[in-house]
Amino acid sequence: MARPPEEGSERCPECESDLELDGYELDVGETINCPECSIELRIVSENPTRVVLAEE
Numbered sequence: 274m275a276r277p278p279e280e281g282s283e284r285c286p287e288c289e290s291d292l293e294l295d296g297y298e299l300d301v302g303e304t305i306n307c308p309e310c311s312i313e314l315r316i317v318s319e320n321p322t323r324v325v326l327a328e329e
């Protein structure tokens with residue numbers, strides 16, 4: 274099984290919605306929910322903000 278990419282994205286990996294996270298206080302490892310599709314995302318980088326799908 275291939276490892277998932279950990280570099281992440283500034284858009285929702287599921288629906289590709291721009292998350293517009295600028296101005297939010299987010300910590301690496303924190304999870305958020307996509308405002309468009311409600312999928313759970315995990316912050317993997319703060320500056321720039323990058324997210325990946327939260328697997329659990």
Ligand SMILES: [Zn+2]
Nearest residue numbers: 285288307310
């Ligand atoms: Zn989404």
